[in-house]
Amino acid sequence: MKYNSLGNTGVLVSEICLGTMTFGGSGYWKAMGELQQNAVNDIVKTAVDNGINFIDTANVYSYGESERLLGQSIKSLGLSRNELIIATKVRARMSEGKNQVGLGRLQIMQQIEDSLKRLQIDHVDLYQIHGFDPITPLEETMRGLEDIVRSGKVRYIGCSNLAAWQVMKANGIAEKNGWTKFVSTQNYYSIAGRDLENEIVPMVQDQQMGILPWSPLAGGFLSGKYTRNNKPEGDSRRLAFDFPPVNQEHAYDIIEAMETIAEAHSGDASDVSVARVALAWVLSKPGVTSVIIGAKNTDQLLDNINAVELTLTTEELEQLDKISATPKPYPQWMIQRQSNDRMSANNFSPNQSAVVSK
Ligand SMILES: NC(=O)c1ccc[n+]([C@@H]2O[C@H](COP(=O)([O-])OP(=O)(O)OC[C@H]3O[C@@H](n4cnc5c(N)ncnc54)[C@H](OP(=O)(O)O)[C@@H]3O)[C@@H](O)[C@H]2O)c1
Numbered sequence: 001m002k003y004n005s006l007g008n009t010g011v012l013v014s015e016i017c018l019g020t021m022t023f024g025g026s027g028y029w030k031a032m033g034e035l036q037q038n039a040v041n042d043i044v045k046t047a048v049d050n051g052i053n054f055i056d057t058a059n060v061y062s063y064g065e066s067e068r069l070l071g072q073s074i075k076s077l078g079l080s081r082n083e084l085i086i087a088t089k090v091r092a093r094m095s096e097g098k099n100q101v102g103l104g105r106l107q108i109m110q111q112i113e114d115s116l117k118r119l120q121i122d123h124v125d126l127y128q129i130h131g132f133d134p135i136t137p138l139e140e141t142m143r144g145l146e147d148i149v150r151s152g153k154v155r156y157i158g159c160s161n162l163a164a165w166q167v168m169k170a171n172g173i174a175e176k177n178g179w180t181k182f183v184s185t186q187n188y189y190s191i192a193g194r195d196l197e198n199e200i201v202p203m204v205q206d207q208q209m210g211i212l213p214w215s216p217l218a219g220g221f222l223s224g225k226y227t228r229n230n231k232p233e234g235d236s237r238r239l240a241f242d243f244p245p246v247n248q249e250h251a252y253d254i255i256e257a258m259e260t261i262a263e264a265h266s267g268d269a270s271d272v273s274v275a276r277v278a279l280a281w282v283l284s285k286p287g288v289t290s291v292i293i294g295a296k297n298t299d300q301l302l303d304n305i306n307a308v309e310l311t312l313t314t315e316e317l318e319q320l321d322k323i324s325a326t327p328k329p330y331p332q333w334m335i336q337r338q339s340n341d342r343m344s345a346n347n348f349s350p351n352q353s354a355v356v357s358k
Pocket of ligand 1: 018019020021022032033056057130160161186187213214215216217218219220221223225235236237238273275292293294295296299300301303304
């Protein structure tokens with residue numbers, strides 16, 4: 001397991017982060033997974049035993065149950081709090097009340113307290129806004145986040161599911177006021193969903209932030225059990241819940257290419273799964289700090305963790321890049337077109353500043 005800096009901070013996080021959306025299973029969250037305490041303990045122990053030090057949850061996962069199960073697990077397993085980087089989130093609706101949702105100061109102050117109680121800890125390492133709140137001024141949100149950092153309840157802040165301009169505006173407000181800035185952004189990123197390469201990846205590289213990809217297997221669609229001619233039996237999540245959206249025909253072409261690569265890496269001793277190829281592709285991408293995996297059992301978890309041992313060749317990565325590419329939207333195709341002659345003629349990389357020689 002490798003450990004990467006969390007954005008431009010001194011914190012090292014494992015390149016695989018344990019996602020906990022499969023814990024609990026209340027209401028809307030049932031299709032994601034219904035793991036109860038014993039199963040959660042097995043998952044958390046297996047993750048930590050295999051080098052994972054980074055765990056992601058959210059207040060809204062099973063309406064607090066995921067945080068509660070995780071907190072209990074850390075306690076029961078006797079894990080060292082200081083060895084874990086615990087991330088959670090705020091923004092989603094927690095109950096029917098008018099103000100039980102969003103990123104107003106009121107909600108941030110209430111939700112951090114509730115999360116800390118459920119997790120049975122006194123601070124969260126990375127507190128993330130789970131999306132944009134169109135009716136709360138960003139100034140209010142950033143000031144609320146600053147206050148919970150200053151109070152010691154939160155160490156770092158991050159964002160999720162924001163447009164690049166929203167991240168830049170929020171961090172601009174924070175910088176102007178001397179407040180804490182987002183160090184990471186959590187986004188959907190898989191070999192069948194590369195939209196964030198257009199705006200988020202260049203922003204993150206420019207701003208030295210970290211990307212924490214979620215649903216790297218597109219909710220299981222890219223695990224190898226969904227093929228053009230076959231769907232899994234049983235309670236596999238994507239049979240019940242079509243999220244995140246996937247262009248299935250395009251994804252089947254990618255899955256077939258990944259099957260060939262998985263076979264090429266399989267030996268007598270062990271098979272390499274399609275899931276591992278899909279995860280190894282995400283792990284290879286620029287700007288990616290830690291890939292948030294989901295698992296319903298320890299077999300899936302170990303399979304996914306083993307992706308860190310799979311090194312795809314340059315040719316394999318190029319092949320996967322090509323088959324999974326989609327046309328660039330505007331203005332990205334124009335930016336690329338205009339950049340081409342500046343970069344290739346002078347042999348500059350995008351982050352180098354141009355030195356004009358006289
Ligand atoms: N910020 C956000 O808005 C956001 C959104 C979504 C997720 N997340 C975070 O990202 C984490 C991961 O998301 P995700 O659960 O959607 O990830 P994912 O890796 O795309 O999907 C996980 C699902 O795929 C199947 N699977 C996983 N590994 C497998 C394997 N090796 N072989 C076969 N099937 C396998 C399992 O479902 P089945 O067995 O049912 O097929 C599992 O629950 C979440 O836990 C959460 O922490 C964040």
